[in-house]
Amino acid sequence: MTPAGxxxxxxxxGLMERDVLLSLAATPGPLPAAVATRLGEGQEPGRxxxxxxxDPGAVAARLDAxxxxxxxxxxxxxxxxxxxxxxxxxxxxxxxxVPPGPVGSVAVVGGRRASPLRRAAARTLxxxxxxxxxxxxxxxxxxxxxxxHAGALDAGGRTVVVLGCGLDVxxxxxxxxxxxxxxxxxxxxxxxxxxxxxxxxxxFLPRNxxxxxxxxxxxxxxxxxxxxxxxxxxxxxxxxxxxxLVLPGAPWDPGxxxxxxxxxxxxxxxxxxxxxxEELGAAIVGAGDAHADPRSDLETPPNPSGSLAALQALDxxxxxxxxxxxxxxxxxxxxxxAASGLRPGDLDAAVLDLELxxxxxxxxxxxxxxxxxxxxxxxxxxxxxxxxxLTRTPPA
Amino acid sequence: xASEALRQPLEEGEVTVSRAxxxxxxxxxxxxxxxxxxxxxxxxxxxxxxxxxxRTDLHRYASRLSGPLLDRIDLYVQAERLTAEELAGAVExxxxxxVRARVLAARALQRGRQGTENGRLASTDLADRxxxxxxxxxxxxxxxxxxxxxxxxxxxxxxxxxxxxxxxxADRVExxxxxxxxxxxxxxxxxxREAQLx
Numbered sequence: 162m163t164p165a166g167x168x169x170x171x172x173x174x175g176l177m178e179r180d181v182l183l184s185l186a187a188t189p190g191p192l193p194a195a196v197a198t199r200l201g202e203g204q205e206p207g208r209x210x211x212x213x214x215x216d217p218g219a220v221a222a223r224l225d226a227x228x229x230x231x232x233x234x235x236x237x238x239x240x241x242x243x244x245x246x247x248x249x250x251x252x253x254x255x256x257x258x259v260p261p262g263p264v265g266s267v268a269v270v271g272g273r274r275a276s277p278l279r280r281a282a283a284r285t286l287x288x289x290x291x292x293x294x295x296x297x298x299x300x301x302x303x304x305x306x307x308x309x310h311a312g313a314l315d316a317g318g319r320t321v322v323v324l325g326c327g328l329d330v331x332x333x334x335x336x337x338x339x340x341x342x343x344x345x346x347x348x349x350x351x352x353x354x355x356x357x358x359x360x361x362x363x364x365f366l367p368r369n370x371x372x373x374x375x376x377x378x379x380x381x382x383x384x385x386x387x388x389x390x391x392x393x394x395x396x397x398x399x400x401x402x403x404x405x406l407v408l409p410g411a412p413w414d415p416g417x418x419x420x421x422x423x424x425x426x427x428x429x430x431x432x433x434x435x436x437x438x439e440e441l442g443a444a445i446v447g448a449g450d451a452h453a454d455p456r457s458d459l460e461t462p463p464n465p466s467g468s469l470a471a472l473q474a475l476d477x478x479x480x481x482x483x484x485x486x487x488x489x490x491x492x493x494x495x496x497x498x499a500a501s502g503l504r505p506g507d508l509d510a511a512v513l514d515l516e517l518x519x520x521x522x523x524x525x526x527x528x529x530x531x532x533x534x535x536x537x538x539x540x541x542x543x544x545x546x547x548x549x550x551l552t553r554t555p556p557a
Numbered sequence: 558x559a560s561e562a563l564r565q566p567l568e569e570g571e572v573t574v575s576r577a578x579x580x581x582x583x584x585x586x587x588x589x590x591x592x593x594x595x596x597x598x599x600x601x602x603x604x605x606x607x608x609x610x611x612r613t614d615l616h617r618y619a620s621r622l623s624g625p626l627l628d629r630i631d632l633y634v635q636a637e638r639l640t641a642e643e644l645a646g647a648v649e650x651x652x653x654x655x656v657r658a659r660v661l662a663a664r665a666l667q668r669g670r671q672g673t674e675n676g677r678l679a680s681t682d683l684a685d686r687x688x689x690x691x692x693x694x695x696x697x698x699x700x701x702x703x704x705x706x707x708x709x710x711x712x713x714x715x716x717x718x719x720x721x722x723x724x725x726x727a728d729r730v731e732x733x734x735x736x737x738x739x740x741x742x743x744x745x746x747x748x749x750r751e752a753q754l755x
Contacts, residue, residue, distance in 0.1 A: 493602050495637040509740040510733050517696070517703050525595045526602035527635075 167212040180217035181206040182233050186252045186355055187220040188213070193353040194367040197251035220355070227329050227356055230255045244400060246374035248367070250353060256328050257349035260321045260375055266296040267441065268376035268397070270369075270390045271305025271383030276416050276489035277522075277531040279383040280305060282408060284312035285533075286380060289434035291318020295441070298323065298376045300368065301350075303335050305382045305390075310339055314346055321375060324352040325368040326360035351375070366392055373397035373404075380437055381407045381428070384419025391419045398428065406431045406440055411488040475534060478503055478511035483520060486530035493527040560626055563589065567629045589630065593622070604638055631713050632741045663723040675720050680712045687719050692732040700739050714738050 169184070185196055185206060196209060224231055232239055232253045240262030241250055260266065267290050269283055283305045287297050291313035298321040300306040306322075313320045320343050324332075328350050331337045340350060353371065354364060369389055373379055373396035384390035384407075397404040405428035410417020424430050431437050472480055478501070485500035486492065492500060498508050512528060515521040520532050566572050570586040595601035597618050601608040610618070642648050667674045671686045678686060689697070697714065700706050706714065715730075718738035722730045 491602070493604070493635055493637045495635075496604060506733060506737060510736040513696075513700075513736040513739050517699050519703065524602075526608070 168207075169210055169212055169214040169216070171216040171218075172207075172210070176207070176217075178206055179233060181210065182252055183217045183220050183231055184214045185209055186231065186254075187215050192363065192367060193251065194248045194370075198248040200251050201249040223356065224254070228256055229328050229356060232259070241371075241374050244374045246370040246396065247399070248370070250371060250374070252353065253371075254328055254352050254355060255349060256351075257344055258319075258347065260298070260349050260351060261296050262375060263377045265294075266298045266321060266376045267437075268298040268372045268379040268393065269305070269309035270299060270372065270379060270381055270393045271309075272385055272388050272390055272416070273302045273304035273306075274385075274416075275305045275383035276414075277529060278487065278489060278533070279408070279416055280308040281532045283308035283382045284315070286382070286434055286437065287312025287320075288316040288318075290380075290437070291316035291320075293434075293438055296321060296348075298372055300325070300365075300372060300389075301333070301336055301340065303333055307336055307339055309382070310343055310348075314342055314348075317346070319343075319346055319348040321349045321351060323368055323372045323375065324350060325354070325364040326352065327354050327356040327358035328352050329356045330359065332360045365389060369393040370396040373400075378404045378406055378441060380431070381405065381420055381423060383408075383416045384423065385415055386418045386422075388419050391423070394419075394423050394428065398423075398426075402427070403429060403440055405429065406437055408432075414488045414490075416489050472534060476511075476514075478507045479514050482508070482511045482515060482528075483530060483534075486521060486528065489530075491524065491527040491529040497528055561623060564626060564629060591630075592636075602635070602637075628707055628709055629713075631717055634741070659724055662726075663720065666723050666726070667720075675716050675723070678716070683712060683715055683719075687715055687730055688728065689715070689718075689730045689735075690732060693718070693730050693735040696732055696735045696739075700735075704739075706742075710742060714742055717741060 186193065188211060190211070199209060200206060221231070232255055233251065234242070238259035240253075240260045242262075244263050269287055269290070271279060271283055275283070287309040289312075290297055296319050297309055297313040299309045301322045301324045310320045310322065322340060322343055324330075326332050344350065351371070352358075353368070358364075366389065369392045372393050376397065379394050379397040381390055381394050384394065394405045394407070405423060407420045407423045407428045407430060408417075409424055409430050409432075410420055412421065429440055431440065472483060475483065481501040481503055482497065485497060494508070494512075497512070498505065501508065501511075503511060512521065512523075516523065518534070520534060521528055521530050566585040566587070567589060570584070571582050572585045573580060573582050596608055596610045597614050598608055598610050600606040601610065601615075640648075664674055671678060671682065697711065697718075700714070701711055714735070715738075718730050718735045721734040721737050722728075725734070727734065
């Protein structure tokens, strides 16, 4: 076949396809997804090369120096074999172990500006999923992404961070420490973009389809209207029912607008870790692969560390205050008084109790909820009568 | 910053002016009443208008008032947008005459107990004079621990709680007095829009 168009100077006929892909991947220019689409349409990789495509040998040496691996479809452990994303993915740059892929992973997604309560939910669910043996997949942004990774790390789990820039590009800077922790805990950083690629707005939407493709299901913690989380959820939803699990919210909670829309469009409503694990179990059984599932020996799902049921354990004024704040609202004291129906003195006491318990915080904008109360602990086993006799102090 | 010059008189009730020849002390006991916008655009926490300040704007604005100065202010009140009814005076508010009577009674109570008002009581005498209920003391200790109250913040909260109890005519500082006092303490009043990420 005679090459059409300009060839890079290093071009020799009969070159390995993998080398051509490596050069293509490292070529500055069109988005990886755009290149992958053309490859998917049957274009010959060599034809997509341009005169300034870098030499595959030089690229490979640079990747080695950075500790980055280059994976293409067909490689051992290619994690997207069962769930090819659309548009297709032609290659991945990977630091750390190869991601387990949809068999062992769940995505947890939401926005950068999610309310503290939804961020706390991401962290709690990240922990719970990790304890249940799932690898947590998310992006690398601040907010829900970071909280989900941090939660999984809290529980000693491994996570996969899917970036929209080069793996050596510290973006966002606030999360570089978190990425190091992810790696130290045996987790993985993944990107379609070659090392050195700057984060560009156009890179993040295509990135979301990879988060969906690397996961058995996508748990949407927060999604404003027209948010990136919605695109991740829709990418997962296109694979069939039971792939999109959504935390609902009140109609007036801006962080729940996308969540509620997804539910209305047919996504599964989840209220707790238990709900999520139940859905994941069904998805696995549905795939007819229950025996190969490393989690089939899971006994009982662990308690989520925060729960609405635990609201009942609070006294009435505290419950009224927290209930008024649960929709992600930030209320100034006057509005909180109106919303909770408490008298000023009772309101002060309830707000302070909740503040001391670490469940709310006061900001210049007003009072906001930051965590749910811990799940009620089961009552301690009653001591046997004999034990009571033994521990009773002798009469004076 | 001129506001920093208020720290000494706020604490000691006098100002010292030192020149080459002499050092002179002037009496300077006063009540500081000050107001600030929550942010440069003024709409942070507003129920009607969105704040349009960037995070950098907020940081810069907040940094103009030092922590030590804010720590010396006893009572913080967040002023919220008034409703049309409130603006038109249609909502009944308590007249100031009975409030004045309550304040005078509380001051008389304080002078009768300790010979001076709570505000002039030395920190060392405060603990002896306060008569704090055990539950109230526990709440205060928890607040020191969880809210990071400074030593000054601790004493100021106790002093305010004593005054709250005096206004209610209570002999002892009860738990709800302490909670009300802590609710009036230093707010992250400016420049703090969001919780720490993660």
